[in-house]
Amino acid sequence: MTERGSDIFRMGSNYEGASEMFKTGDGEKESKIDIVLEREKRDIFSDAQTRFEKVLEERDMEQVRDFPGGEYPSLDEWVEFRVEHGRGTNFFPCFVRGKESGDISFMKVQISRSSKKVEALQYEYDIMTKARPGIGEPRALEFYQPEPGKENELAFLRMEAIPFEEGRVGLPEEWTVDHARDASSKIKSLENMDVSEEVKTLSRFDKFPEGVEVVIGRNLAKCEDNLRQAGIDVEKVRNIVSAEIRKVFVHGDFNLKNSIICKDGTIKEVDWELAGQGFLGQDAGKLFTELRTNKEAQQVFLQAYCYDESGELDEERKRSLFAGIIAENLTHLAYRVERLGDPQKVKYHEIFRKELPKYYQAIVQAIERFEGT
Amino acid sequence: MVKAYKPVSIQDPLTGKKVNLSPKYQDDLLERGIFLGPIRKKKTKEKKYDRKR
CATH class of the missing domain: 3.90.1200.10 (Aminoglycoside phosphotransferase (APH), C-terminal lobe)
Structure with a gap:
């Protein structure tokens, strides 16, 4: 459960559940959920997956699904997983690869209709590129917000991915x-x-x-x-x-x-x-x-x-x-x-x-x- | 129900040992931009050498 509110220092999620970190198995799940209803409650675009694919196509990019020994979820799969486990769905996190360059970067993709979520992405990009903390954080590479007339796209923030081996x-x-x-x-x-x-x-x-x-x-x-x-x-x-x-x-x-x-x-x-x-x-x-x-x-x-x-x-x-x-x-x-x-x-x-x-x-x-x- | 994450056994960067990553932890790492595979660096352009004919 996250703690929010005006008297909370907007400190984000509380660090709990540390013991979950390396456990095998699937963890706890909510009882059977109507995913369509949950997506509506969370104000997630019903066609978010299609919009995301369009964003990638226009940039000649692809989502990185495979890694040695494992697999990352698609946008729809990730939403379902998050809903089942009672987790937030503010942005879809994913790795993307330029088809020509082969470079892998990390994306936080807007999936909600809320303009506040897009503002949050913009703010994070501005802080990383204008304040420039310079303490070894990943580099922010790109922020995109759909122009008027491109409402079937999604906003995103793209940044350097961190390799697990580091x-x-x-x-x-x-x-x-x-x-x-x-x-x-x-x-x-x-x-x-x-x-x-x-x-x-x-x-x-x-x-x-x-x-x-x-x-x-x-x-x-x-x-x-x-x-x-x-x-x-x-x-x-x-x-x-x-x-x-x-x-x-x-x-x-x-x-x-x-x-x-x-x-x-x-x-x-x-x-x-x-x-x-x-x-x-x-x-x-x-x-x-x-x-x-x-x-x-x-x-x-x-x-x-x-x-x-x-x-x-x-x-x-x-x-x-x-x-x-x-x-x-x-x-x-x-x-x-x-x-x-x-x-x-x-x-x-x-x-x-x-x-x-x-x-x-x-x-x-x-x-x-x-x-x- | 769609299974979003496969169980993963991977070398832990801190201990060097093989560890099993739970789906929730894979999700935690994904959320923070930590990629579980190799990140290919952009290749530098190779120098072209003049060939003497």
């Missing part, structure tokens, strides 16, 4: 200290970026138009009673998160699923659609939280982020990191606390109640580490 998405335990150090270095690099005025005027750039402190404060207010009942000193939490926090460029969804851990010890970051102006410590706080079961990588990350190259403690980064960790956990808590009070969400209540302690624990540990660092 790296993959990993479990927290698979992160090495090198990956943790590289992630810290790259997050700091993003935070230090000078962004052009052109990028600042992009409509999705400012992630906190109301103000960072307002959003964090609102989440804290939602969770205050629960935190007190859990024995947490709310004033200590408030002390860490209420100081003014500098706005910086962020990836916006720096979780484990968007981080490719490479065999050379570096990481590559993908999925830049939530990048923009966030707050110092935002990306670091999210990643630190997600590495919770790998204490060694967490510690190395913390050291690398909070101390500069000469070994001096950076007080601003230290406070911001812990504010980011607490803010991240408050986001998850607030989402669940709200729904625990919603009788229409009763089927999730038991799951949410079981999840609350890990967020309390993360906040307690963040306070202890902040005071001890």
